Amino acid sequence: MNATFKISSKVNLFFTEVGDVTFFAIRFFKQVFTRPFETKEFLRQCYLMGNRSLLLVGVTGFILGLVFTLQSRPTLMEFGAQSWMPSMISISIVREIGPVITALICAGRIGSGIGAELGSMRVTEQIDAMEVSGTNPFKYLVVTRILATTLMLPLLIIFGDAIALVGSAIVENLKGAVSFQLYFNQVFEALAFSDIIPATVKSFFFGFAIGLIGCYKGYNCNKGTVGVGEASNAAVVYTSMLLFVIDFIAVFVSDIFFEI
Amino acid sequence: MKTMIKEEPVLELKNLYKHFGNNKVLNGFNLQLYKGENLVVMGKSGSGKSVMIKCLVGLMQADGGSIRIKGQDITSLGQRELDLLRTEIGFLFQGSALYDSMTVRENLYFPLRRHAHIMGREEEAEKWIREALANVGLEHAIDLMPDELSGGMKRRVALARALILKPKIMLYDEPTTGLDPITAKEIIQLMRAIQKTYGTSSLIITHDVDCARVISNRMILLVDGVNYAEGTFQELTQSSDPKIKAFFK
Amino acid sequence: MRNSAPEKFKLGLFVVLGTALLVAALYFIGNRQNLFTKNITIYTHFRNVNGLQTGNNVRYSGINIGTVAKTVLLSDTLIRVEMRVGEKLKNVIKKNAVATIGSDGLVGSMIVNIIPAQGTAGFISSHDTIQSYSKIGVNDMLTTLNVTNENAALLTSDLLKITSNINEGKGTLGMLITDTVLASQFKQTLFELRKTSEGASQAMSSLNEMIASVNFSESLAGVLLSDTASGVKMKSIVANLEKSSEKMIQVTDHLNHLLSEIEEGKGTLHYLTQDTTLVQNIDSTMQNIKSGTARFNENMEALKHNFLLRGYFKKLEKEQRKALKKADQN
Structure with a gap:
């Protein structure tokens, strides 16, 4: 009896949360197109999220390309198919690994940052202070951040992909004596629009998810200082989960449209 | 507005209800704030003082009752009118609530950014900011970040920010909490000075008896969600009611 | 008031570079698909x-x-x-x-x-x-080759049996000569072998012709082969095949000649004195055929492994297996 009650209340909580997030998202869409626009804050957030994450994304992407190539080489060499390395690496990086890894890193860096920042602003009444100062805090804090993550993440992913491919090309160059020109020739030989476009569209959704969950958790934080930690933690956990769900749906949908 | 009749309160709460689940925080609370007076609302922690003041500026929705500020019922106002009305209210938050990511200058600029019509021209902003900081004696801190300030300085900057639009009504939420007695006294002196300079009406929420004694013209004791007792500091300290006596021990 | 100029510059650089990367990638891909050049269909x-x-x-x-x-x-x-x-x-x-x-x-x-x-x-x-x-023509040709090869292998084993009989022949060549059934069988076998070899030779020469035209790079198969860069290998396989089948014809001729000599009964004594030599001769001839066929088989095997035709042979194998299974079930 107790157990069923627990489960039903958990289920209840889950749906309440999902509904809450949905309302939050609707609120975002209602406010994103109405004046006044917080352009300066939006640009500042873009800078903080885009430029400041670039180093992290770049280093991770580079190592990813390096390691991925090193690990795949022996297997492909067994088949005598090492000349397929560029195609294989580029397709898997551009389609899947690049976007997902970059998004996960950004969920960790940006998502938790937003969760903690808005959470602490909430508990120290800074959000209330904004409200009474005649600035719509939702617009100023939430809309700008969600918009910034949505627009910056695709760019970060493009940089990440490019840097990962450079890393991979270096390995191929050193180990397989493949020139950079040949490597990238083969990369573009292998890639098709149906690889890049769905991946880019998908990354907008990734960015939106990171911003949305981070802001939702932070904006609705309400248990004092403990709540801030929880908000930041929950932002990362739920965002990561949501990223995979989005990824699954994206692959599903692009499957239908592009008949991969 | 200056022609307003003395008897009409600038701020009036009638039968305010606010429940959180089964917890009846406000249970028919009444309050009138008249022009130029310092009204202190005292109550234990968790008695609903902060909830009351947040309902007052529209940060929370009351479950019942009416809130009238300068004759306007704020629950019936749209966002735009509410924002306009809020420019006439200064709010000092409990923990100062300075924006961590902004310098003092930017903190003070924040209330101005959407209300350029009050200060006339955008270029005036710097002048206004400096004036507000001068009022609290912190002109030198203009380019510092909030985490470089001491607790007392933060409170003063927050006060400057609340005052920058020259509001007619000031709301203080626990203005002295978290401060040492000397700094607290400084803040109280500052509040009085401001009240004199600008002739504002102030509503002060506190559980600090010293603060209440120094600043109050009139007091309301908030117990169990209602205005349990009303009167001057003197009157209330002489009361024989044990519930009232408990406040002044 | 909030955003400093260097920040704006950096953000601008970030956005422009990122977008440029995306556009460049799209351009390169589109370029490959000839989306941006004028095309004819x-x-x-x-x-x-x-x-x-x-x-x-x-x-x-x-x-x-x-x-x-x-x-x-x-x-x-x-x-x-x-x-x-x-x-x-x-x-x-x-x-x-x-x-x-x-x-x-x-x-x-x-x-x-x-x-x-x-x-x-x-x-x-x-x-x-x-x-x-369509490259199906090549497939057909190879089917013929394969059948020829199998026939050759069958016949060679027949021949081997006969020679071993002669060898064991319990010392008597007379038995061989008088045994008309055996002789006619032998003759028949040789005839078949020759026919097969000729068939193989024919197939070989047609294949060879094709390969030869590779040199002029004017034939379709030529390009087909040179395209996959294994033309040279294929050519040598076919040359081997041809050599084997030539040898087979030679041997068969030789055998035929001997047999007719025996049949004509050209001096029994002569054969008697030559008995062991003859048997040895036949024996070594048989060995030659055997090794020839083995090489032929090897070559066929090599052909099978040539990726161009692998699919075809795999299919063949599958069908055979299916047939076997069916036979088993029955």
């Missing part, structure tokens, strides 16, 4: 496109010139392949050029090869249809 028809897809490369004598735009099933045995190639090629490809379908490397995707043909013809223009050539 040409058609060809196949019976079987072997999994050719939209977007696969079209090559002219090995150079990428465009992509497959569409494959349309016209009827139950006819598929129209629409190809988009650069407009510049208008002054290169002639109307009598021939399209074939091949695969790109070991496990690569399918490609369409356009090969110039001999003779003169005008240049193609947009919406022209060019001829196609």
Whole structure:
């Protein structure tokens, strides 16, 4: 009896949360197109999220390309198919690994940052202070951040992909004596629009998810200082989960449209 | 507005209800704030003082009752009118609530950014900011970040920010909490000075008896969600009611 | 008031660079698909496109010139392949050029090869249809070769049995000579062997002809082979095959000659004195045939492993297995 009650209340909580997030998202869409626009804050957030994450994304992407190539080489060499390395690496990086890894890193860096920042602003009444100062805090804090993550993440992913491919090309160059020109020739030989476009569209959704969950958790934080930690933690956990769900749906949908 | 009749309160709460689940925080609370007076609302922690003041500026929705500020019922106002009305209210938050990511200058600029019509021209902003900081004696801190300030300085900057639009009504939420007695006294002196300079009406929420004694013209004791007792500091300290006596021990 | 100039500059740089990267990637991909150059469309028809897809490369004598735009099933045995190639090629490809379908490397995707043909013809223009050539012809040829090979192996084993009989012959050559049944059997066997060898030789020579034309790089099969870069290997296999079958014919002739001599009974004594030599002769001849056939088999095996034809042999094997299974079930 107790157990069923627990489960039903958990289920209840889950749906309440999902509904809450949905309302939050609707609120975002209602406010994103109405004046006044917080352009300066939006640009500042873009800078903080885009430029400041670039180093992290770049280093991770580079190592990813390096390691991925090193690990795949022996297997492909067994088949005598090492000349397929560029195609294989580029397709898997551009389609899947690049976007997902970059998004996960950004969920960790940006998502938790937003969760903690808005959470602490909430508990120290800074959000209330904004409200009474005649600035719509939702617009100023939430809309700008969600918009910034949505627009910056695709760019970060493009940089990440490019840097990962450079890393991979270096390995191929050193180990397989493949020139950079040949490597990238083969990369573009292998890639098709149906690889890049769905991946880019998908990354907008990734960015939106990171911003949305981070802001939702932070904006609705309400248990004092403990709540801030929880908000930041929950932002990362739920965002990561949501990223995979989005990824699954994206692959599903692009499957239908592009008949991969 | 200056022609307003003395008897009409600038701020009036009638039968305010606010429940959180089964917890009846406000249970028919009444309050009138008249022009130029310092009204202190005292109550234990968790008695609903902060909830009351947040309902007052529209940060929370009351479950019942009416809130009238300068004759306007704020629950019936749209966002735009509410924002306009809020420019006439200064709010000092409990923990100062300075924006961590902004310098003092930017903190003070924040209330101005959407209300350029009050200060006339955008270029005036710097002048206004400096004036507000001068009022609290912190002109030198203009380019510092909030985490470089001491607790007392933060409170003063927050006060400057609340005052920058020259509001007619000031709301203080626990203005002295978290401060040492000397700094607290400084803040109280500052509040009085401001009240004199600008002739504002102030509503002060506190559980600090010293603060209440120094600043109050009139007091309301908030117990169990209602205005349990009303009167001057003197009157209330002489009361024989044990519930009232408990406040002044 | 909030955003400093360097921050704005850096953000701008970030956005511009990121967008430029994306656009560049899209451009390079589009470029490969000839989306940004002027194109002409040409058609060809196949019976079987072997999994050719939209977007696969079209090559002219090995150079990428465009992509497959569409494959349309016209009827139950006819598929129209629409190809988009650069407009510049208008002054290169002639109307009598021939399209074939091949695969790109070991496990690569399918490609369409356009090969110039001999003779003169005008240049193609947009919406022209060019001829196609199906590699199924090669498959057929190899089927014949395989059957020939199996026959040869069968006959050789027959012959071996006979020679061992002669060898064991319990010392009596007379038995061999008088045993008409055996003799006629022997004769029959030899006849069959010759026929088979001739068949093999024929198939070989036709294959060889084809290979020879590789040198002139004017034949379709020539391009087919040179395209996959294993022409040389294939050529040597075929040369080997030919050598084996020549040897087989030689041996068979030799045997035939001997047999007729025996039958004609040219001096019994002569044979008696020559008895062991003869037997040894026959024996070594048989050995030769055997090794010849073995090599033939080897060559066939090598052919089987040639990836070009692997698919075909795999299919054959599968069918055989299926037949066996069926037989088992029955």
